[in-house]
Amino acid sequence: MNVKKFFLILTLFALQSANAQLVSRETYLKEFEKRASFVTSIYDTAQSSGYYQAAVRYAHGKDIATADKMVIELLRDPRGDMFWMIPAIGTYLQGKDRMSPEARAAMRNAWKTYAPYRGDTENHWCMYHASLFLAAEQWPNLPGSEWYNGKSSEENLRDAKEYLIHWMNITTTIGQGEFDSPDYFPEYAMPMILLSQFAKDPEMKTRGAMMADYIFADFAVEHLEGQYIGGYSRIYQPAVYKPLLSGASAFAYLYFGTGEPTNSGWIVLPALSNYRLPEIIYSIALDRSKTYVHQERKRVRNVIRFGAEKNPPVYKYSYITKNYGIGSLQGGILQPIQQHTWGVRYTYGRPYTTIFGLHPYWSALEVGMFFPEEVKTLIADVVASKGTYNNPDKWTGGSPYERTFQHKNALIVLYDITPGTTTEHIDGFFPRNLEERIVEPSGWIACKAGDVYIGWYPLQEYEWKEESDASINTLNDIGRPQLERVKETGNWRLRSYKPQNGYVIEVRSKDEIGSFAQFQSALNTHTPTAKLQPGAVSLQYVTLSGDKMEFAFPEKRTLNGSAIDLSKTKLFEGPFINAEVGSEKMTMTYKNKKLVLDFKAVKISE
Amino acid sequence: MAAITKLVLVAALVLLAGMPSAAFQQEHQEKDQGKNYYAVVFLNRGSLTGGTQRNVGLFKRPLGDTIWTNIYGRNLLSFGLGIWEGKSSRRHYMAVGNGLHQSVDGTKSWRILTDWHTEEILSVAPDPIDSAVIYVSTPFGVFKSIDEGRHWEKKMSGMKKWFVKKVVIDVNNRQKLFAVAEEDVYRSTDSGEHWEPLHAGLTDVQSFAQDPAFPQHLLTGGEDNGIRLSLDGGGTWQAARGVPKASFYAIAISPDGHTAYAGGFKTGLWTSTDDGVSWKLLWQNPDIEAISTIYVHKNDSSHLMIGTSGQGIYESLDAGKTWRSAGLQGCQVRQIELYP
Numbered sequence: 024m025n026v027k028k029f030f031l032i033l034t035l036f037a038l039q040s041a042n043a044q045l046v047s048r049e050t051y052l053k054e055f056e057k058r059a060s061f062v063t064s065i066y067d068t069a070q071s072s073g074y075y076q077a078a079v080r081y082a083h084g085k086d087i088a089t090a091d092k093m094v095i096e097l098l099r100d101p102r103g104d105m106f107w108m109i110p111a112i113g114t115y116l117q118g119k120d121r122m123s124p125e126a127r128a129a130m131r132n133a134w135k136t137y138a139p140y141r142g143d144t145e146n147h148w149c150m151y152h153a154s155l156f157l158a159a160e161q162w163p164n165l166p167g168s169e170w171y172n173g174k175s176s177e178e179n180l181r182d183a184k185e186y187l188i189h190w191m192n193i194t195t196t197i198g199q200g201e202f203d204s205p206d207y208f209p210e211y212a213m214p215m216i217l218l219s220q221f222a223k224d225p226e227m228k229t230r231g232a233m234m235a236d237y238i239f240a241d242f243a244v245e246h247l248e249g250q251y252i253g254g255y256s257r258i259y260q261p262a263v264y265k266p267l268l269s270g271a272s273a274f275a276y277l278y279f280g281t282g283e284p285t286n287s288g289w290i291v292l293p294a295l296s297n298y299r300l301p302e303i304i305y306s307i308a309l310d311r312s313k314t315y316v317h318q319e320r321k322r323v324r325n326v327i328r329f330g331a332e333k334n335p336p337v338y339k340y341s342y343i344t345k346n347y348g349i350g351s352l353q354g355g356i357l358q359p360i361q362q363h364t365w366g367v368r369y370t371y372g373r374p375y376t377t378i379f380g381l382h383p384y385w386s387a388l389e390v391g392m393f394f395p396e397e398v399k400t401l402i403a404d405v406v407a408s409k410g411t412y413n414n415p416d417k418w419t420g421g422s423p424y425e426r427t428f429q430h431k432n433a434l435i436v437l438y439d440i441t442p443g444t445t446t447e448h449i450d451g452f453f454p455r456n457l458e459e460r461i462v463e464p465s466g467w468i469a470c471k472a473g474d475v476y477i478g479w480y481p482l483q484e485y486e487w488k489e490e491s492d493a494s495i496n497t498l499n500d501i502g503r504p505q506l507e508r509v510k511e512t513g514n515w516r517l518r519s520y521k522p523q524n525g526y527v528i529e530v531r532s533k534d535e536i537g538s539f540a541q542f543q544s545a546l547n548t549h550t551p552t553a554k555l556q557p558g559a560v561s562l563q564y565v566t567l568s569g570d571k572m573e574f575a576f577p578e579k580r581t582l583n584g585s586a587i588d589l590s591k592t593k594l595f596e597g598p599f600i601n602a603e604v605g606s607e608k609m610t611m612t613y614k615n616k617k618l619v620l621d622f623k624a625v626k627i628s629e
Numbered sequence: 630m631a632a633i634t635k636l637v638l639v640a641a642l643v644l645l646a647g648m649p650s651a652a653f654q655q656e657h658q659e660k661d662q663g664k665n666y667y668a669v670v671f672l673n674r675g676s677l678t679g680g681t682q683r684n685v686g687l688f689k690r691p692l693g694d695t696i697w698t699n700i701y702g703r704n705l706l707s708f709g710l711g712i713w714e715g716k717s718s719r720r721h722y723m724a725v726g727n728g729l730h731q732s733v734d735g736t737k738s739w740r741i742l743t744d745w746h747t748e749e750i751l752s753v754a755p756d757p758i759d760s761a762v763i764y765v766s767t768p769f770g771v772f773k774s775i776d777e778g779r780h781w782e783k784k785m786s787g788m789k790k791w792f793v794k795k796v797v798i799d800v801n802n803r804q805k806l807f808a809v810a811e812e813d814v815y816r817s818t819d820s821g822e823h824w825e826p827l828h829a830g831l832t833d834v835q836s837f838a839q840d841p842a843f844p845q846h847l848l849t850g851g852e853d854n855g856i857r858l859s860l861d862g863g864g865t866w867q868a869a870r871g872v873p874k875a876s877f878y879a880i881a882i883s884p885d886g887h888t889a890y891a892g893g894f895k896t897g898l899w900t901s902t903d904d905g906v907s908w909k910l911l912w913q914n915p916d917i918e919a920i921s922t923i924y925v926h927k928n929d930s931s932h933l934m935i936g937t938s939g940q941g942i943y944e945s946l947d948a949g950k951t952w953r954s955a956g957l958q959g960c961q962v963r964q965i966e967l968y969p
Contacts (some may be wrong), residue, residue: 102704104704137704138702138704138705139704140704140705140706140726140727141726141727141728142726142727143706143726143748143749148745152745167740168738172728172740172741173738173739173740173741174740174741182744182745183745185744185745186745189745325748325768325769327768327769327791327792328768328790328791328792328811329811333769333791395708395749395751395768395792395794396671396961397835397852397876397878397893397894397919397921397938398852399852399876399894399919400894400918400919400921400938400939400961403674403918403938403939404672404674404939404961407672407674
């Protein structure tokens with residue numbers, strides 16, 4: 024790294040602190056430009072070959088010959104399906120007026136001869152159709168023989184547009200399927216940003232911008248200093264325990280000015296884009312002056328079999344303060360493989376800014392619900408690309424034997440695990456950088472992370488296991504080297520082998536409860552009463568705030584004597600973002616500002 | 630020395646007995662002139678969507694050759710094959726994760742016929758007479774086109790669940806269809822307009838075959854449930870004898886109807902010579918995780934191929950007595966056909 028870039032990073036860190044405060048639109052835009060320049064400046068001089076390196080050169084009008092050479096070379100052997108389509112069309116759109124006829128011809132030829140797969144998940148389909156739409160607009164009136172799929176430009180345009188509108192419709196009526204994914208956020212943001220910038224069709228241009236706003240707003244309302252709060256549909260290791268490693272955090276850096284400066288490739292095309300976040304969205308992302316509860320409804324990814332409903336609802340509850348957030352999904356299998364049902368994330372300490380628990384479950388039933396192959400062979404197929412899936416020590420995944428009940432900053436998690444299940448234990452992640460991890464005489468485990476205190480009350484006996492993070496040359500879930508090459512130890516795993524099980528979580532900040540000692544005292548006077556018999560797991564608990572929570576596995580939740588009906592959960596409900604189920608409309612409010620995304624009318628209004 | 634000579638002689642006799650005669654092979658080849666073996670590959674273990682090239686899709690092995698070559702869709706996770714043959718033209722079909730692919734020029738070029746509405750295409754069944762009529766099965770039901778794939782309509786009337794692994798046209802009556810659905814085998818007698826469950830007695834149906842010589846004879850395999858058979862066209866069903874309550878993913882019946890084969894997850898290859906009533910283990914290879922498809926040569930019932938879940942293709946020329954690994958190692962092979 025040269026001296027200039029070193030000072031640039033220092034400046035950006037300083038700006039990042041400034042950005043944690045609310046700033047004027049003018050200042051925000053200036054700071055955004057600096058961050059965007061920081062990202063792109065790394066790419067326009069990079070000698071390694073890549074689409075982003077070429078795209079930035081084209082956009083900056085710099086070293087076009089090198090960009091052309093890269094593009095021609097890369098297009099000799101396209102690969103990566105929709106992960107190729109997005110950077111390829113993004114590069115073309117940035118460079119078509121500057122690239123050489125040879126590079127332009129190579130790009131056109133690639134869309135004729137290389138057949139990218141459409142994929143099998145929502146993010147694949149989103150990227151595939153958005154990039155195909157943009158490509159079909161760029162090369163209109165071509166016959167099917169000029170396209171990899173044998174369809175004419177008009178057919179591809181129509182098909183892609185129909186899918187994208189369908190996806191927007193379903194997302195804004197019953198929720199996103201691959202929802203709130205810290206690792207898959209970029210796969211939605213990037214195609215929508217490209218549509219907003221480059222679509223010629225005015226409707227799709229507006230829809231692209233609206234949908235970019237929509238998913239950014241969805242993130243913003245659960246954002247805390249670069250981190251996504253709450254339960255997620257999908258997250259990989261290590262981002263599940265090192266939150267700032269996720270792709271969403273790179274976007275948080277660029278658009279919210281939080282987290283850490285990054286040169287993530289995911290944000291190169293967005294950094295070149297003319298899409299700018301509406302003021303209200305980054306205000307929602309950054310203003311943590313008031314604590315709030317935010318609830319959402321999402322949907323389960325398409326259930327192809329072993330279910331009674333194609334897209335059952337997902338209910339999400341988050342409690343967010345300036346120091347921490349705790350969020351949860353209701354439990355059960357809501358997404359295959361990489362679900363994160365609940366977690367606490369806080370601002371103290373990096374990189375391990377989280378505590379969470381899970382039942383590390385896997386089964387042929389789970390994967391068979393979502394993938395069409397024969398279930399017995401599916402596990403091996405899944406493990407080939409998601410290496411931790413059948414690992415009993417994994418840190419991601421949902422379970423049919425897990426349910427949650429959250430009220431504000433208190434959370435109950437219960438388990439009723441059938442004997443013979445793939446794993447018969449539950450795990451909890453306690454990071455190494457906690458200042459305190461004390462087992463109280465009452466049974467509470469009291470943890471201190473700066474000004475955030477986390478209490479964990481285990482319902483059954485357990486043991487502690489010291490965790491290593493990543494050994495030398497360890498490959499991560501997607502077969503790539505872990506970012507850390509040095510073995511790190513010190514994280515702690517709470518493991519309990521009792522199948523009827525559970526725990527209570529309480530989180531408070533210094534602002535809310537005072538000293539850590541006061542938190543400990545409060546915990547010690549609040550212990551739950553549980554019944555833990557097979558088929559009859561239940562718990563009663565009065566929270567530190569005095570609310571009486573009663574929870575019987577799997578779905579009976581009572582708060583202060585009133586039954587909780589999760590089916591009434593709205594698409595978005597909270598102080599900042601609201602949307603009714605089926606409405607195709609999101610309303611954002613912040614102080615005296617309002618922004619409405621109306622997908623029925625394809626209109627943004629303030 | 631004499632003992633060694635005797636041993637070599639016995640070995641030679643065994644080998645000769647295990648191989649089809651040269652004359653038969655020649656006849657076999659003559660009948661199949663102009664044809665190639667095709668195999669569709671769903672995945673190569675270790676691949677990842679968005680990652681490196683998968684080396685899946687459509688593979689071809691010319692007659693008399695031993696090498697499989699990828700000829701299309703090395704990136705396409707593929708489930709099945711189909712063909713329509715007219716007097717002067719033919720259409721090849723591939724059931725692929727991103728749609729139904731059609732070639733009208735002998736597999737040289739392809740076009741996707743379906744649009745975003747149909748997700749993975751799990752099988753294809755072109756009407757044997759009318760090229761305009763095509764059926765596909767998907768995780769969300771059976772779809773039918775009556776205009777060569779330009780438009781598609783979902784055909785699910787009478788079905789309780791939506792996952793349909795395979796759609797099969799009756800060997801004698803093209804209005805009659807069978808659907809291998811999640812919880813039962815269904816039958817339609819009006820070209821897919823309405824479906825009725827056959828109550829085959831399985832809860833998770835995995836495979837189905839109709840006897841080409843005796844169409845009333847039906848076989849079906851289930852997850853962890855062995856094989857069941859019907860000798861009256863699906864009116865009544867019984868459990869097959871001799872097979873374990875294992876998962877049978879593939880069933881095939883020889884063209885003459887004399888021999889049935891079945892295999893699945895760690896089952897080995899089983900065979901029956903009494904209409905599927907009783908079965909015996911024909912061959913087991915511990916290296917094979919699962920048998921996903923079985924091919925029986927139409928003119929030579931002793932020529933068998935099996936596609937596996939990740940160990941490629943195995944081939945036997947002696948009705949399953951001896952086998953050799955026949956390529957595509959690492960691949961999950963979903964269907965093998967001999968097509969012009």
